[in-house]
Amino acid sequence: MNETEALVAFAALSNVTRLRIFRDLVRAGPNGRNAGDVAAGVGASPSRASFHLAALTKSKLVSSSQSAREVIYRAEFDNIGAFVQYFLEDCCANDAGVRACCVGGGKC
Amino acid sequence: MNETEALVAFAALSNVTRLRIFRDLVRAGPNGRNAGDVAAGVGASPSRASFHLAALTKSKLVSSSQSAREVIYRAEFDNIGAFVQYFLEDCCANDAGVRACCVGGGKC
DNA sequence: CTTTCATTTTAATGATTCTTGAAATATTAC
DNA sequence: GTAATATTTCAAGAATCATTAAAATGAAAG
Numbered sequence: 001m002n003e004t005e006a007l008v009a010f011a012a013l014s015n016v017t018r019l020r021i022f023r024d025l026v027r028a029g030p031n032g033r034n035a036g037d038v039a040a041g042v043g044a045s046p047s048r049a050s051f052h053l054a055a056l057t058k059s060k061l062v063s064s065s066q067s068a069r070e071v072i073y074r075a076e077f078d079n080i081g082a083f084v085q086y087f088l089e090d091c092c093a094n095d096a097g098v099r100a101c102c103v104g105g106g107k108c
Numbered sequence: 109m110n111e112t113e114a115l116v117a118f119a120a121l122s123n124v125t126r127l128r129i130f131r132d133l134v135r136a137g138p139n140g141r142n143a144g145d146v147a148a149g150v151g152a153s154p155s156r157a158s159f160h161l162a163a164l165t166k167s168k169l170v171s172s173s174q175s176a177r178e179v180i181y182r183a184e185f186d187n188i189g190a191f192v193q194y195f196l197e198d199c200c201a202n203d204a205g206v207r208a209c210c211v212g213g214g215k216c
Numbered sequence: 217c218t219t220t221c222a223t224t225t226t227a228a229t230g231a232t233t234c235t236t237g238a239a240a241t242a243t244t245a246c
Numbered sequence: 247g248t249a250a251t252a253t254t255t256c257a258a259g260a261a262t263c264a265t266t267a268a269a270a271t272g273a274a275a276g
Contacts, residue, residue: 007122014118015234019111019199026201035253048235050254055233069243069252080200081209081216084192088210091127092188093134101189102196102210108189123264143223156265158224163263177222177273 001079001086005060009083012059017044018052025062025075032074034067109187109194113168117191120167125152126160133170133183140182142175 001009013019020042025033033041039049053073056062060079064071084102092098101108109117121127128150133141141149147157161181164170168187172179192210200206209216 003124003127007124007127010118010122010127013199014115014122016111016115017234019115019118023199023201026199026203036251039253045236046253047237047255051234054254066243071253077203077205078216080203081206084196084206085209085216088192091121091131091134093131094212095134095185095188097185098189098192099210099212101193102207104202104207108186108193125264144221147223153266154223155225155267159264162224174273177220179223 001082003090006083006086006091008059009061012056012061015052015055017042017048018056021049021052022056022061022075025056025073026077026080028075030074030077032072034070034072036070038073109190111198114191114194114199116167117169120164120169123160123163125150125156126164129157129160130164130169130183133164133181134188136183138182138185140180142178142180144178146181 013022021038021044024038024041035049035053036046038053039046042049044052053062053064057064057073061076061083062073063076064073066072088094088099088102121130129146129152132146132149143157143161144154146161147154150157152160161170161172165172165181169184169191170181171184172181174180196202196207196210
């Protein structure tokens with residue numbers, strides 16, 4: 001992950017509809033969810049969902065693949081991890097206090 | 109941290125100038141840096157830096173305080189921590205793989 | 217109290233981004 | 247092939263955001 005990619009990822013997550021889609025796909029797990037279900041899940045029109053799914057895909061936080069007549073979207077967990085890692089290491093200069101907020105049952 | 113606050117934080121970090129200011133302030137540590145130095149540090153005009161510093165301040169990732177005739181900006185480490193925590197827990201559903209990328213010397 | 221310095225605000229402009237609905241594409245089923 | 251389903255693309259308009267330079271604020275120094 002580099003600065004440019006991180007900016008695209010931040011932009012991808014800075015819109016309500018997209019953040020909700022992202023959450024939805026993370027919760028769907030590695031099998032993902034088709035475009036129609038995603039749209040329904042966040043209450044967006046197919047066209048609107050498609051627009052936002054494209055932005056998320058461009059950010060690499062999400063990927064897509066065609067399966068029969070539907071297209072499946074999936075959260076890209078590895079890239080999501082790389083993104084948080086970049087943020088913590090590069091943007092937050094590895095600050096220990098911030099890092100402490102990442103451990104489960106932490107004190108934040 | 110809630111969804112709305114997170115969206116503001118993501119938007120704050122989704123612009124190059126602002127991301128660089130953020131990085132600059134994190135590296136400046138708890139003492140912060142005055143507006144002029146931040147502007148110079150990222151190569152932006154005072155007015156442009158002020159505009160972006162205002163956005164960062166509104167996101168609570170950064171705070172400001174007047175000191176004599178200059179105004180000091182500081183990274184708000186606690187809020188930054190709360191932001192990553194929110195992202196990991198709420199948006200990433202506490203996914204263990206993503207969380208693993210946060211530990212130093214990790215395998216990501 | 218006037219000047220100087222640091223910063224913010226404003227206003228104008230251009231550039232992106234979002235939304236909507238209609239039309240286009242592509243895949244499967246009949 | 248024709249119809250039905252799933253998704254994307256397109257075009258138009260509204261809304262938001264970023265940049266610039268100039269003017270305004272506000273604090274301190276002479």
